[in-house]
Amino acid sequence: xxxxxxxxxxxxxxxxxxxxxxxxxxxxxxxxxxxxxxxxxxxxxxxxxxxxxxxxxxxxxxxxxxxxxxxxxxxxxxxxxxxxxxxxx
Amino acid sequence: xxxxxxxxxxxxxxxxxxxxxxxxxxxxxxxxxxxxxxxxxxxxxxxxxxxxxxxxxxxxxxxxxxxxxxxxxxxxxxxxxxxxxxxxxxxxxxxxxxxxxxxxxxxxxxxxxxxxxxxxxxxxxxxxxxxxxxxxxxxxxx
Numbered sequence: 157x158x159x160x161x162x163x164x165x166x167x168x169x170x171x172x173x174x175x176x177x178x179x180x181x182x183x184x185x186x187x188x189x190x191x192x193x194x195x196x197x198x199x200x201x202x203x204x205x206x207x208x209x210x211x212x213x214x215x216x217x218x219x220x221x222x223x224x225x226x227x228x229x230x231x232x233x234x235x236x237x238x239x240x241x242x243x244x245x
Numbered sequence: 246x247x248x249x250x251x252x253x254x255x256x257x258x259x260x261x262x263x264x265x266x267x268x269x270x271x272x273x274x275x276x277x278x279x280x281x282x283x284x285x286x287x288x289x290x291x292x293x294x295x296x297x298x299x300x301x302x303x304x305x306x307x308x309x310x311x312x313x314x315x316x317x318x319x320x321x322x323x324x325x326x327x328x329x330x331x332x333x334x335x336x337x338x339x340x341x342x343x344x345x346x347x348x349x350x351x352x353x354x355x356x357x358x359x360x361x362x363x364x365x366x367x368x369x370x371x372x373x374x375x376x377x378x379x380x381x382x383x384x385x386x387x
Contacts, residue, residue: 175301177301177372178384182384221307222307237304237370239370240372240386241386242367242368242369242370242372243371243372243373244298244330244342244366244369244371244372244373245281245341245362245365245366245369
């Protein structure tokens with residue numbers, strides 16, 4: 157992955173921790189992975205590009221433990237969780 | 246493990262501990278309890294023998310606190326809200342969820358307890374894998 161560069165060559169790195177839960181851990185083979193992304197849309201483009209089988213599933217998104225819908229800008233070191241539909245009780 | 250999760254089944258000691266809690270002023274005249282158990286469902290001739298629960302612990306803590314706050318603001322008569330969910334393996338017949346609500350009167354205690362269970366079903370970040378009598382297993386989706 158090559159971080160984007162501005163006109164004077166500075167690299168923009170915005171590392172986001174992505175957590176996988178439930179069956180998504182089976183699909184990805186891991187519990188977490190770091191991606192360089194500035195918002196949720198860009199992040200999931202990268203995640204789904206790497207793990208296309210995830211796209212076949214319903215999922216929810218939480219940023220730092222709070223549910224999110226739609227796109228959202230991300231700050232360095234935020235945690236994004238990709239969650240299968242809840243099945244507690 | 247946090248306030249809202251326990252490893253394995255919900256023990257009798259945990260439930261007894263809930264019952265011993267009181268508001269201190271003895272204005273709680275009613276306690277409503279819900280216990281959720283692992284059911285021996287049958288899927289294509291295979292019987293469920295256990296469920297393994299997985300959670301997102303940090304989000305469970307946030308969600309559990311939010312549920313308790315929401316219930317207390319929605320039901321002014323409620324004095325105390327406690328809830329705990331299993332993580333890890335729970336066998337059929339064992340408890341995997343316990344909710345206790347105390348209130349001044351039975352009507353609010355009963356309705357608030359039911360509401361807590363519905364909120365857990367809708368918003369608690371927990372997932373489960375069913376284990377069957379033929380040693381197979383699969384993720385349970387709702």
